[in-house]
Amino acid sequence: METILHVFFNLEVMKQALPIVAAAFPVSLIFGFGGFLLAIPGGLTLAFMKMARYRLLRWPATVYVDVVRGTPLALQILILYFGLPFLPIYNVIAAPLSGIDVLGINATVYLRGLLILSLNSSAYLCEIFRAGIQSIPRGQMEAARSLGLSLPRSMAFVILPQTVRRILPTMMSEFILLFKDTALLASVAVMEMTLASKIIAGRVFNQSSYVVAACFYLLLTIPLGRLVSYMENRLAESEGDAA
Amino acid sequence: MSTRNTTSYAEFAQPVVRIKGLKKAFGDNVVLRDVNLEVDRGEVVCILGPSGSGKSTILRCINLLETPTSGEVWFEDTQVNAKGTDINKMREHIGMVFQQFNLFPHLTARGNVELALRQVQKKSKDEAKDIACEMLERVGLADRSEYYPSQLSGGQQQRVAIARALALAPHVMLFDEATSALDPELVRDVLDVMRNLAEGGMTMIVVTHEMSFAREAADRVIFMDEGVIVEEGTPTQIFDNPQHERTKDFLGHLA
Numbered sequence A: 001m002e003t004i005l006h007v008f009f010n011l012e013v014m015k016q017a018l019p020i021v022a023a024a025f026p027v028s029l030i031f032g033f034g035g036f037l038l039a040i041p042g043g044l045t046l047a048f049m050k051m052a053r054y055r056l057l058r059w060p061a062t063v064y065v066d067v068v069r070g071t072p073l074a075l076q077i078l079i080l081y082f083g084l085p086f087l088p089i090y091n092v093i094a095a096p097l098s099g100i101d102v103l104g105i106n107a108t109v110y111l112r113g114l115l116i117l118s119l120n121s122s123a124y125l126c127e128i129f130r131a132g133i134q135s136i137p138r139g140q141m142e143a144a145r146s147l148g149l150s151l152p153r154s155m156a157f158v159i160l161p162q163t164v165r166r167i168l169p170t171m172m173s174e175f176i177l178l179f180k181d182t183a184l185l186a187s188v189a190v191m192e193m194t195l196a197s198k199i200i201a202g203r204v205f206n207q208s209s210y211v212v213a214a215c216f217y218l219l220l221t222i223p224l225g226r227l228v229s230y231m232e233n234r235l236a237e238s239e240g241d242a243a
Numbered sequence B: 001m002s003t004r005n006t007t008s009y010a011e012f013a014q015p016v017v018r019i020k021g022l023k024k025a026f027g028d029n030v031v032l033r034d035v036n037l038e039v040d041r042g043e044v045v046c047i048l049g050p051s052g053s054g055k056s057t058i059l060r061c062i063n064l065l066e067t068p069t070s071g072e073v074w075f076e077d078t079q080v081n082a083k084g085t086d087i088n089k090m091r092e093h094i095g096m097v098f099q100q101f102n103l104f105p106h107l108t109a110r111g112n113v114e115l116a117l118r119q120v121q122k123k124s125k126d127e128a129k130d131i132a133c134e135m136l137e138r139v140g141l142a143d144r145s146e147y148y149p150s151q152l153s154g155g156q157q158q159r160v161a162i163a164r165a166l167a168l169a170p171h172v173m174l175f176d177e178a179t180s181a182l183d184p185e186l187v188r189d190v191l192d193v194m195r196n197l198a199e200g201g202m203t204m205i206v207v208t209h210e211m212s213f214a215r216e217a218a219d220r221v222i223f224m225d226e227g228v229i230v231e232e233g234t235p236t237q238i239f240d241n242p243q244h245e246r247t248k249d250f251l252g253h254l255a
């Protein structure tokens, strides 16, 4: 018992780790929020492709989603982190960023990390969006179209507003997952919270810094998780009303 | 298309809806076979028939919610099911009321009526609001304009749906069993609105099981069975002197 306390809850080490992990907290936040925001248009595009009438649109989206969801993110990070720089397009975007540092990390590292996380998350969001859109009764689209609204306008003003309300809790759960998964960027030396705490642990031969990092993750995930439950309950109530 | 503020003789002479040799199949299931129908301006046509006889499918072919397998559907001087027809423009002038109301649950009654005024007819905010309030008043729901559909009774929801279609000043209104999903005590308010419309000269195609409505309001009654028009005539002809066995059977079952 004594040793567990000493190894994981050494107050001296925790005090020492706190400012360092805290400094890495915004880095994890940038990757979490940024990756998620970028994934939303990506997921929406994939969802519409998967629902398209033409096989030429459906097929690539299906393959993409299957591959991304069928392989570990840890592996995707290793492949893309070193693979992206071989893409000409990537270099066009990255070139002007190479001189800029944010929170002590080069902007191209953010670019790569954000791209990888959003490419991953967009596959999951795709399925969330698609299920959400398809859960809206057919009559809604028919009523919109019968009023003369075009397909895009029917989507924008009738289907998507109802979809967002329904899938918001699921989307937030997906965000929580993505935020925790930013830790996997440690494997390619991105100095986010998990790597920061690991470096401290290695230096002082004590694991207490990990507990500090865990607390920082929980700082965001517990309130958000509560919010998700609250929204799910409210949604269930309002859907009950409508029925 | 011609402007609508001058009514030429040609427009009077021309049917609003003209269906020629309409056939519709879902896979192997032939739902409509050779349907022919013309509806004149101001005419109220009621379509009767057993469930599954293809009544809804006819209405849905008129505004192209279903694509006809063959045949022609004309709205005024435009063929609806021809390549290159601007179907959104067409639908603006063809009002449709559904059995399940299909109100937009995230919008208030007024929001429901305003949506197409704003997004299709590009009316200003104020203009759309004025029209929406006028339409809601016309269906007796002026005091419910800020309510959401879930806060309204079925009958009120259906009247909002009628107001929503009327707001676009349609040239014809299609009603698909508008009262079938309503509790009996709520049916009357909706039928009253429909009766007023008919008396006001609206061109209407009404699929209904409300025989008293058909008898009073219809200029012509059509009886359908198994995808064909079996018999048509004035309400008196159809109700009091049906010619075909199937019509007699159907009306007999209802009596």
Ligand SMILES: Nc1ncnc2c1ncn2[C@@H]1O[C@H](COP(=O)(O)OP(=O)(O)O)[C@@H](O)[C@H]1O
Pocket: B026, B029, B031, B049, B050, B051, B052, B053, B054, B055, B056, B057, B058
């Ligand atoms: N979208 C569809 N796909 C397949 N079959 C359909 C579809 N819509 C209608 N049908 C079939 O067409 C037939 C006629 O339907 P409908 O026009 O709704 O009849 P009614 O309105 O007279 O009850 C029914 O047998 C129905 O099962």
Ligand SMILES: [Mg+2]
Pocket: B055, B056, B057, B176, B177
């Ligand atoms: Mg029907």
